[in-house]
Amino acid sequence: MTHVPDLGHGVGLRREHFERVLAGPTSVDWFEVISENFMVKGGRPLHVLERVRRDYPVALHGVSLSIGSTDPIDLDYLDRLRQLVVRAEPAWVSDHLCWTGVGGHNAHDLLPLPYTEEALEHVVARVGAVQEHLGRRIALENVSTYLSFAGSTMSECEFLAEVAVRADCGILLDVNNVYVSAVNHGFDAEKYLAAVPPERVWQVHLAGHTDRGSHLLDTHSRHVCDEVWELYRTATRRIGAVASLIEWDEDIPDWDTLEAESLRARRLRQEA
Amino acid sequence: MRDFPDLRGVQSLFWRLVSAPEGAAKALGSDDLSFLVRSDLRLGGVERLDIYADMYFYRLRDSLADDFPKVAARIGAAHFHNLVTDYLLAHPSRHFSLRELGRALPGFLRSHPLERSFPALADLARLEWARFDVFDDADAVPLVRQRLLAEGASAPETFALGLIPSARLLRLDARVLAHWKGDAAEPGESTGVRVWRKGFDVYHRSMAADEEACLQAMASRSVTLAQLGDMLGDAPLFASLLELWARDGLLVVKARSEAPDVPGR
Numbered sequence: 406m407t408h409v410p411d412l413g414h415g416v417g418l419r420r421e422h423f424e425r426v427l428a429g430p431t432s433v434d435w436f437e438v439i440s441e442n443f444m445v446k447g448g449r450p451l452h453v454l455e456r457v458r459r460d461y462p463v464a465l466h467g468v469s470l471s472i473g474s475t476d477p478i479d480l481d482y483l484d485r486l487r488q489l490v491v492r493a494e495p496a497w498v499s500d501h502l503c504w505t506g507v508g509g510h511n512a513h514d515l516l517p518l519p520y521t522e523e524a525l526e527h528v529v530a531r532v533g534a535v536q537e538h539l540g541r542r543i544a545l546e547n548v549s550t551y552l553s554f555a556g557s558t559m560s561e562c563e564f565l566a567e568v569a570v571r572a573d574c575g576i577l578l579d580v581n582n583v584y585v586s587a588v589n590h591g592f593d594a595e596k597y598l599a600a601v602p603p604e605r606v607w608q609v610h611l612a613g614h615t616d617r618g619s620h621l622l623d624t625h626s627r628h629v630c631d632e633v634w635e636l637y638r639t640a641t642r643r644i645g646a647v648a649s650l651i652e653w654d655e656d657i658p659d660w661d662t663l664e665a666e667s668l669r670a671r672r673l674r675q676e677a
Numbered sequence: 678m679r680d681f682p683d684l685r686g687v688q689s690l691f692w693r694l695v696s697a698p699e700g701a702a703k704a705l706g707s708d709d710l711s712f713l714v715r716s717d718l719r720l721g722g723v724e725r726l727d728i729y730a731d732m733y734f735y736r737l738r739d740s741l742a743d744d745f746p747k748v749a750a751r752i753g754a755a756h757f758h759n760l761v762t763d764y765l766l767a768h769p770s771r772h773f774s775l776r777e778l779g780r781a782l783p784g785f786l787r788s789h790p791l792e793r794s795f796p797a798l799a800d801l802a803r804l805e806w807a808r809f810d811v812f813d814d815a816d817a818v819p820l821v822r823q824r825l826l827a828e829g830a831s832a833p834e835t836f837a838l839g840l841i842p843s844a845r846l847l848r849l850d851a852r853v854l855a856h857w858k859g860d861a862a863e864p865g866e867s868t869g870v871r872v873w874r875k876g877f878d879v880y881h882r883s884m885a886a887d888e889e890a891c892l893q894a895m896a897s898r899s900v901t902l903a904q905l906g907d908m909l910g911d912a913p914l915f916a917s918l919l920e921l922w923a924r925d926g927l928l929v930v931k932a933r934s935e936a937p938d939v940p941g942r
Contacts, residue, residue, distance in 0.1 A: 552725035
């Protein structure tokens with residue numbers, strides 16, 4: 406296992422906060438950026454990334470790798486990701502354990518996989534190919550899901566752990582996604598956390614969700630709820646000190662609110 | 678009950694159902710989905726698929742509304758919703774980046790019925806896309822006045838110029854500029870419009886025919902200062918345009934080896 410650094414407590418870098426972050430010191434330790442937002446030729450996004458990178462560690466977090474798709478791997482995407490890696494020198498590169506399209510189409514959504522041996526072998530092979538192309542290991546994040554497939558033969562956490570071990574990659578453990586999926590499917594979130602191999606976890610995500618009555622939706626639009634903070638406490642005791650990251654993508658609050666959320670993660674980890 | 682499909686089959690069926698404009702339930706018809714998706718007391722399988730179908734459409738609609746706010750405002754929410762439905766059927770996203778989703782929308786609008794109800798809508802979309810497209814286009818070091826005076830004046834036959842990468846030259850229905858400001862406008866001629874990024878800010882403005890001809894020439898090849906002078910003929914006009922282009926950061930200096938054939942006017 407490659408050792409990954411504990412970057413401390415960070416937030417997702419969003420354009421609403423560019424000016425504040427560039428203006429001076431903040432209390433956050435690091436930033437995560439959405440890779441695709443910076444796969445551009447020039448202009449303000451790349452300028453901001455370079456300025457932020459001078460002062461903070463940065464991790465690249467993608468949404469379009471589509472590691473579970475049965476379409477061929479998009480080599481143009483991988484080449485552009487590799488160029489961004491050279492430019493940003495990130496602490497690590499992550500994406501999602503999902504698929505985003507098929508037949509050449511892109512849904513721009515994190516779609517669920519059936520947890521079958523066929524899917525497992527498929528994903529493991531593709532993670533290997535991606536890691537070879539990038540010349541580095543990647544981490545994969547568990548996604549929020551709203552359905553489960555009739556043909557699944559293993560649980561989500563078994564699938565996630567098997568992918569990580571067989572492909573020798575890291576896990577980006579999204580605690581909010583564990584909670585959302587646990588409620589949506591009626592499984593025990595604590596048991597899920599207990600089944601995740603702690604030595605594989607590089608990073609933890611924390612975010613808010615929306616209760617739609619019949620299901621929870623992973624909206625990243627509000628504060629982390631108490632139940633997720635409690636799961637984070639449990640995860641931290643089990644996994645130890647790994648980097649945490651607050652994601653807030655809709656109804657984005659002012660910087661102080663976001664910073665306070667990150668400080669809460671810091672406090673909880675210290676207590677744990 | 679049907680057997681559970683292989684991974685390719687799962688993804689193909691999933692995609693067909695969640696991208697159907699009428700929603701997963703209608704696309705499925707009377708077919709039973711229990712071979713594919715589990716149901717429970719909270720939600721049935723089709724309802725669960727519809728969560729993804731809704732997210733698919735609304736995410737892409739909202740993204741296009743962000744990229745084309747003037748078009749969305751001009752036609753209103755209901756028309757824009759239906760336009761996106763039509764557009765996604767004709768142009769489902771094939772690129773990894775949402776940034777590219779709207780690239781074909783201006784062309785799509787040309788033959789869309791909304792163009793008849795809202796004249797010059799396609800050209801308004803072209804202007805919005807051009808502004809969006811230059812925002813993160815390649816950087817370049819623009820020609821500044823001091824260099825123009827220091828190097829250009831002494832060697833006009835070899836001092837070659839081109840357009841910065843983050844510039845676009847459009848020919849638009851003249852009403853678009855009024856619509857941009859939210860004003861009504863009578864039908865009129867088409868007009869040349871340049872769109873460019875200076876620093877991190879994006880601008881557009883209309884051009885007279887002389888300016889348009891020069892910029893078109895520099896967009897397609899590098900042009901020497903002397904050639905530009907020949908194209909314009911009028912020395913005061915030439916001087917004022919050079920001043921304007923330098924102030925707007927529109928031009929780059931091309932290597933002398935790139936100095937090209939004389940462009941015709």
